[in-house]
Structure formats: structure tokens, C-alpha cells
Amino acid sequence: MNIDISDSKKINVDFENLALLYKHYKEFLLPVGVILVSILVIIYVIFPQIQQYFNSQNLVKAEQLKLDTLRNNYSLLTSSDDATITADLNTLSLALPSQKDFAGIIDAISYVSAKTGVTVGNFEFSLGNLSASNFGGTVYPSTKIDLSLEGSAKNIVNFTHEIVKTMPVAEVTAVNITGGTGSLTILFYYKPFPSQNISDQTQIVPLSAKQVSLMKDISSWNSVGAAGLPVIPGTTATSSAGTSATSPF
Amino acid sequence: MCDSINLVSPKNEQLENEQKRLRIARISAFAVMLFVAAIAVLVFVINLTLPINSIKTSEETTLSNIAALHKKLVQYYFVQDRANNLSNVIAKRNKVPDIADALLAATPDDLSISSIQIDAKQISLIMSGGSLISMNKFIDNVTMLGQQKKIIKNIVVQQLSLDVKNSKYSISIQADVNK
Numbered sequence: 001m002n003i004d005i006s007d008s009k010k011i012n013v014d015f016e017n018l019a020l021l022y023k024h025y026k027e028f029l030l031p032v033g034v035i036l037v038s039i040l041v042i043i044y045v046i047f048p049q050i051q052q053y054f055n056s057q058n059l060v061k062a063e064q065l066k067l068d069t070l071r072n073n074y075s076l077l078t079s080s081d082d083a084t085i086t087a088d089l090n091t092l093s094l095a096l097p098s099q100k101d102f103a104g105i106i107d108a109i110s111y112v113s114a115k116t117g118v119t120v121g122n123f124e125f126s127l128g129n130l131s132a133s134n135f136g137g138t139v140y141p142s143t144k145i146d147l148s149l150e151g152s153a154k155n156i157v158n159f160t161h162e163i164v165k166t167m168p169v170a171e172v173t174a175v176n177i178t179g180g181t182g183s184l185t186i187l188f189y190y191k192p193f194p195s196q197n198i199s200d201q202t203q204i205v206p207l208s209a210k211q212v213s214l215m216k217d218i219s220s221w222n223s224v225g226a227a228g229l230p231v232i233p234g235t236t237a238t239s240s241a242g243t244s245a246t247s248p249f
Numbered sequence: 250m251c252d253s254i255n256l257v258s259p260k261n262e263q264l265e266n267e268q269k270r271l272r273i274a275r276i277s278a279f280a281v282m283l284f285v286a287a288i289a290v291l292v293f294v295i296n297l298t299l300p301i302n303s304i305k306t307s308e309e310t311t312l313s314n315i316a317a318l319h320k321k322l323v324q325y326y327f328v329q330d331r332a333n334n335l336s337n338v339i340a341k342r343n344k345v346p347d348i349a350d351a352l353l354a355a356t357p358d359d360l361s362i363s364s365i366q367i368d369a370k371q372i373s374l375i376m377s378g379g380s381l382i383s384m385n386k387f388i389d390n391v392t393m394l395g396q397q398k399k400i401i402k403n404i405v406v407q408q409l410s411l412d413v414k415n416s417k418y419s420i421s422i423q424a425d426v427n428k
Contacts, residue, residue: 027271031278038278038285046285049292056299063304070311077318077325085324092331096338140338153362157353160346169335171342174368175349185368191334198323200315211332218335 069203076206088215094167095218097190100143104168105188107224109147112162115222118155121148121181142171142187149182156182166222343369344400348426351400355390357383363419370426372401377412377419384409384420391422402427 097104102125113120126144149156160172163186174185207215315322345367352365352374360378376387394400401424408421 028274031271031274034278035281038281041285041289046288046292049289049296053292053296053299056296056301060299060301060304063301063308067304067308067311070308070315073322074311074315074318077315077321080321080325082321085321085328088328089324089331092328092335096331096335140334140341153365154353157346157349160349164342164346169338171338172345173343175345175365176367177362177365179363189338191331191338193327194330198326200312200319200322202322202326204322204325204329207329207332210336211329214332214336214339 066201070201073200073202073204076204091167091215091219091223094223095169095221097168098193099190101168101188101190102143104224105143105145108163108166108168108170108188108222109145111222111224112159112166113149116151116155116158116162118149118151118159121150123147140189140191142189145184145186145188147184147186149184150180151182152180153177153182156184160184162222165220167218167224344426345369348372348400351394351398352391355387355394357386357390359383360387367426371423372426373407373421373423375419375421377417379417381418384418387420388422391424395424395427399427401425 094104109120109123112118124146126146149159151159156175156177160175163170163184164172169189171187171189172184173187174183176183348367349365352367352372353362356362356376357378359380360376360383363375363377365374366372376384378384388406391401391404395402395404404422404424406420406422408419410419411417412419
């Protein structure tokens with residue numbers, strides 16, 4: 001067989017030449033073979049192993065993080081008092097109910113009315129958008145109440161002060177006082193509990209100083225429901241608007 | 250005597266060179282093989298020493314411990330949820346009661362409030378009384394609410410009138426709520 005390499009040069013490759021080349025270089029075959037196999041081992045074995053090492057290291061980091069979270073959760077849970085958590089949850093649920101709390105609202109108005117010496121006249125509820133899909137994130141649904149009051153200006157202003165320090169949490173958006181009568185527009189907020197499943201792996205962190213201080217403030221608020229109408233998540237309740245809350249446990 | 254005679258045959262020299270190349274090839278192959286084997290074993294051992302299994306075992310143990318406290322965990326989670334949401338609601342509430350309180354405090358005793366209207370953006374009030382000095386004091390106090398306490402701004406005295414029949418002055422003020 002003749003292979004034309006260039007116009008001027010021809011190499012004659014035939015069995016005899018190949019045999020001659022093999023005979024001449026056969027001592028080199030083993031070292032070259034070993035080097036080639038080593039390169040293949042590097043490409044097909046060592047590189048994947050190194051890749052696997054980095055993957056495993058990332059996995060270890062992630063698992064370690066998860067384990068740390070679980071351990072923190074466990075240590076936090078074992079160090080917290082059952083009764084305190086339940087009491088805190090009851091207080092906070094009274095302050096920010098998970099659904100429209102008409103009874104709580106009426107009780108709050110009656111309580112503040114008696115405390116400030118203001119007579120409550122007609123009132124009117126506006127429920128707003130009831131679509132639960134709009135209540136996520138930092139959206140806070142509210143029940144709006146227009147309230148007619150009778151009393152001195154000072155007492156009506158006291159009423160506005162007391163109502164915002166009474167559970168459930170409220171915001172006075174408008175005050176109108178003329179002579180011995182007044183009208184207030186008040187928003188009573190509520191917020192459904194998060195709907196996602198809370199697994200044992202859900203991260204919980206200790207209450208921050210700000211949250212602890214908030215808890216103290218709220219504990220000092222006027223609370224009528226605390227005595228008679230505790231709202232504990234886990235109990236199934238139905239609001240008058242027809243929405244229902246199911247047990248999160 | 251001729252000193253250019255080469256006593257070593259070129260063929261022997263070539264053979265020697267080839268032997269040398271062969272030796273280098275063999276040594277290189279052996280070194281590469283050793284290196285590759287060492288790296289392979291090293292990486293394998295390092296992979297084996299990563300503590301994934303022990304971490305997973307610890308995770309399972311901790312999870313089984315937490316499972317017994319699931320109700321507490323959910324309650325704790327809800328406490329945080331309520332606290333965060335309450336904090337947000339309280340922070341975004343407007344200050345209508347505080348403004349009403351400040352206006353009452355700014356009113357001298359001998360003035361009476363005829364009308365107060367406060368919402369999130371604006372206040373308007375009408376006061377009446379028999380003394381212009383008290384009216385002036387009230388205006389000063391309201392101005393201070395704007396200048397020092399920064400509760401209100403754009404204060405406008407809309408009207409100051411006298412009811413001769415009842416000998417009473419009446420003042421009407423409007424201002425914007427400072428957010």
C-alpha cells in the first residue's frame with residue numbers, strides 16, 4: 001500500500017515495514033500503554049471522583065446546616081415552657097385574630113365605652129374583600145367599623161386611645177367630633193395563619209428582643225377575650241362570613 | 250597521528266540513545282502510574298471520610314426527638330408569625346389618636362371644641378371661646394405642634410370670627426398630618 005504524503009515524498013507502508021517498526025519499538029509499547037491508561041484513568045476515574053468529592057462536600061454542608069437547624073429547634077423547644085408558649089399564642093391570637101372576630105370587636109368596643117364613659121350609638125361593619133388568596137405576605141385584611149359616639153371631646157379622644165390599646169388590634173382612621181357627639185372609623189385587623197404545612201424541619205428561631213418587648217406591650221393591652229373567649233389555633237372555628245379555619249396541628 | 254578517528258561505532262551510539270529513551274519512558278510510565286494510583290486512592294479515601302452518614306443518622310435521631318414536640322413547634326412557629334404580623338400592623342397604624350390627644354392638650358381650658366375632624370391626611374378644627382388671648386395661645390400651641398413636635402404641617406387659620414350676640418370668638422384651623 002502506497003500512501004501519498006506529499007507530492008515529492010512517498011512512504012511505503014506494508015506488513016514488513018510494520019513488523020519492522022513493531023520489532024524496533026516494541027519495548028516502548030508497555031510504557032506508552034501505561035501512560036495512556038493512566039491518562040484514561042485520570043479522565044474517567046479521578047476527575048469524576050474529584051467532582052463527586054466537591055458534590056459530597058456541598059451535600060455535607062447542606063446536611064450539617066439542616067442538622068444545626070434541627071438541633072437548635074430541639075434545644076429551643078426543650079428549653080421553652082409549654083404553658084408560656086400556649087399563653088403567648090393565646091394572647092397574640094387575641095390581639096391579631098386569624099379570622100374576623102366580631103365577638104372580640106363588640107366586646108372591645110363595649111369595654112372601652114364603659115372605661116371612657118362614652119356612649120356608643122349606631123355602628124356599621126364593612127367587611128371588604130373576603131378572598132383568602134389576597135391575605136398572604138404583608139396584606140392585612142380588616143373589618144371596618146363606623147361608630148357613632150356620645151360624650152365629651154376629651155372622652156371621645158380617650159376612646160380612640162383606649163381602642164388602639166385593646167385586643168383585637170385596631171387602627172383609628174378618622175375622628176369626627178362635633179359638640180357632644182362623635183363618629184369614628186376604626187379598622188380591626190386580622191390575619192389568617194400561614195396555610196403551608198409546618199414540618200418538623202421548619203426552622204424556628206428564638207424570639208427577638210423586639211418581639212419580646214412587643215409581647216410585653218400587648219400583654220398590657222385591654223383584653224376582654226382573655227377571660228372568656230380564648231382563640232387558640234388548633235380549634236376549628238367558623239366566622240360569621242362563612243370562612244373556616246382548620247387545625248394547623 | 251590522526252586524531253579524528255571515531256572508535257565508537259555510530260550504531261552503538263544510536264543503540265545507547267534508544268536504551269536511554271526506553272529507560273526514560275519506563276521511568277515516566279512507572280511514575281505516572283504511581284501518581285495516578287496515589288491520587289485515585291487519596292480521593293477515594295477522602296470521599297469515604299466525608300461524614301454524610303453520621304450526619305444523616307444524627308438528623309434522624311434529632312427529628313425523632315422533635316416529632317414528639319411537634320405541637321409545641323407549631324405553636325412556637327405561630328407565636329413568631331403573630332408577633333411579626335402584629336409588629337407590622339402596629340408600625341403601619343396611623344397616629345390619629347395621638348394627634349387628637351395633642352390637639353386637646355394644646356387647647357386652653359377656657360376654649361371649647363366646636364368641631365374636630367381628623368383623618369390620616371388632614372385635620373380641621375373649630376374652637377370657640379370668649380378670650381382672644383386664649384385664641385392666640387391656642388394658635389401658638391398648634392404652631393408648636395407643627396414646628397417642634399412635627400405632628401402637623403401646612404397650618405392654615407381659615408377664619409377668626411366674633412359672634413357679637415354671644416360674645417364669643419370662633420377660630421377655624423386646617424392642617425395636614427405630617428407622616
